[in-house]
Amino acid sequence: MIRRLRTLAPCLGLIGLLLAGAPATGAPYKVLGWNDLGMHCMDSDYSVFSILPPFNNLHAQVVDAGRNKLVTSGVTVTFEATPDLNGSLNTHSSDKTNFWKYALPLYGADLPADMGLGGWRTASLTPQTMGYQSTSSMFEAVGIPITPWDDQKKKNSYPMVKVVARDASGQSLAEGHVVLPVSDEMTCIACHASGSQEAARPPVHGWVNDARGPEMDYRRNILALHDDQHLSASKYKKALKTAGYDKAGLLATADGGHPILCAACHSSNALPGTGQTGITPLTTAEHTLHAKVINPNTGLPLDSEKDRGACYMCHPGSETKCLRGVMGNATLPDGTAAIQCQSCHSTMSKVGSAKRTGWLQQPTCQACHHDGLRDLTAVNKKGQVKQPADTRFATNPNVPSAGFNLYRFSKGHGGLQCEACHGATHAEYTSSHDADNVQSIETQGHVGTIAECTSCHTNLATTATGGPHGLHTIGQAWVNKHGDYAEKNRQACAYCHGADFRGSPLAVTRAARDIRAEDKQVHYQVAQEVTCYDCHNGPGGELKRRTALR
Structure with a gap:
């Protein structure tokens, strides 16, 4: 598989734009693309x-490796559908969902x-030009309506697009291959399908038993149950009227041909501007x-569950496997997952706390990565995100807005967005899904966080902290x-190389390499920890006489 990935190496073109901030003659380029949420x-x-x-x-x-800087003008960046590693191609969406009808x-x-x-438009074989966002120095296309079904009507939650940077004459400078992950696995069927489980709560008038299929069935059961619980309240009647829904309730509205937008009443920061005053936000309510x-699979309340299975009851996971990044795939010595959804987000009740702002109040990088450590939990015993003083691996403060700081909006080295080098949220390099890793292999020649200096610098200066x-x-x-x-x-070295200078996970090699x-000569294997004892008899010690093992 790695051999196949290497064949997707990016094109490095030569151009001659002499505009300020535009590509320089003779310089190689890299285009780094990513999806923001994973x-x-x-x-x-x-x-x-x-x-x-x-x-x-x-x-x-887009990186100009010859001038060691981001390209901010003189280029256009486009995206288009392209086959993934298995040949799956997704070039249209409107015949794969009934979204456009409603x-x-x-x-x-x-x-x-x-x-x-x-x-x-959804990704197709015709390139679309992405917009440029000057505050973040990145190109973007927000709201691409891609679906998890390819052109052969086969399920594929990881369709791939090709991102191409071109100069003013249309000459290709560089390209990359990026996954646009999408899932329609969100479901409430485990508890809301007609006759689903004894502990489930059917509507007052009984399960609807919709003959059209399970999707219609559990959805109508939910609306019926929602009406049962709230229809007699004046607040509910007012909300129905404000949203333009039938005064007889949500089920009557939907059965009359007008589907319900949950965020029409329950605000969601995923859909800005939604909701009604005085009604609980969607994430809090849910x-x-x-x-x-009660989880029918375990007999425990979902709030008591300590693994991702509880979240996968509704969120995409059991089939889609969306938590697939390096953290989600980490294991303990007994083979169980080291990091669960709850490790970062806390329990379900904490996620639903009325004091929390959905979609914006999230765990941060520094909650686990601080003081040379790698914690396995981002929250304290109260379920609150930890706030270490060490900001070396911290998200940017007050992005996207005052009081909030999110990885997917943060940037660092040379103005690069964090996700450009580390990968998308929930799909951080190295991902268990091969297509996610294509971008890192194209950029630096091997899988993993983009950390090879020569990937983006052809004129590389030696620096201790830069x-x-x-x-x-x-x-x-x-x-x-x-x-x-x-x-x-020495203490600066100890941060990554360990207090005893015998290595730590922060000092591992990302690729096999020989050092003189x-x-x-010392030969390092992939993921080998670099220590002061590899070449010396400890820090400050004499050089060892050691040769590579081949």
Whole structure:
């Protein structure tokens, strides 16, 4: 598989634009593309109610490796559908979902086929030019209405697009291959299908037993149950009127041909501008209510569950496997997952807390990555996100807005977005899904966090602290010059190389490499921890006489 991935190497073109901030003559380029969430969700049916539309986001940055800077002008960046590693191709969406039939009553938009709510068409064989966002120095296409079904009507939650950077004459400078993950696996069928389980709560008038199939059935059961619980309240009647729904209730509205948008009453930051004053936000209502629900698979309340199975009852996971990044795939010595959804987000009741702002109040990188450590939980015993003083691996404060700081909006080294090098949320390099890793292999020649200096720098200066997160230059040049710095700054070295200088997970090699220390040679395997004892008899010790093992 790795051999197949390597065949997708990016094109490095030569151009001659002499504009300020534009590509320089003779310089190689890299285009780094990513999806922002790691998994975008959409409804599998829109005729009864909707939580989320098909709405995927694509971001990209272009690096001029010759001038060691981001390209901010003089280029256009486009995206288009392309086959994935298995040949699956997704070039249209409108015949794979009934979203376009109900987009007007649900979202107030009478959309042409394959056009999304953000003004972008779904990825096709015709390139679409991405917009440029100056505040983040990135190109973006927000709201691509791609679906998890390819052109052969086969399920594929990881369709791939090709992102191409071109100069003013249309000459290709660089390209990358990016997954636009999308899932319609959101489901409430385990508890709301007619006759689903003894502990489930049927509507007052009984299960609807919709003969049209399970999708219509559980969705109508939910609306009936919602009406049972609230229809007698004046607040509910007012909300129905404000939303333009039938005064007889949500089920009557949907059965009359007008599907329900959940966010029409319950606000969601995933759909800005939605909701009604005085009505609980959607994430609060859903997580608080369902925290008490008994998981039919375990017999425990969902709030008591400590693994991702509880979240996968509703969120995409059991089939889609959306939690697939390096953290989600980490295991303990007994083979069980080291990090669960709850490790970062806490329990369901905490996620649903009225004090929490959905979609914006999320765990941060520094909650686990601090003081040279890698914690396995981002929250304390109270379920609150930890706030260490160490900001070396921290998200940017006050992004996207005051009081909030999110990984997917943060940037670092040279203005690169964090996700450009580390991968999308929930799909951080290295992902268990091969297509996610294509971008990193194209960029640096091997899988993993993009950490090879020469990937984006052809004129590489040796620096002790100028790299990402204050990292020194990686490679032979640093080895040749690190002695004086290491002698004077041992504690700085200890942050990554360990308090005893015998290595730590922060000092692993991302690829096999050979290093020479004067006339001695040391061979490192992939993921081997680099220590002071590899070449020396400890920090400040004499060089060892050691040769590579082949």
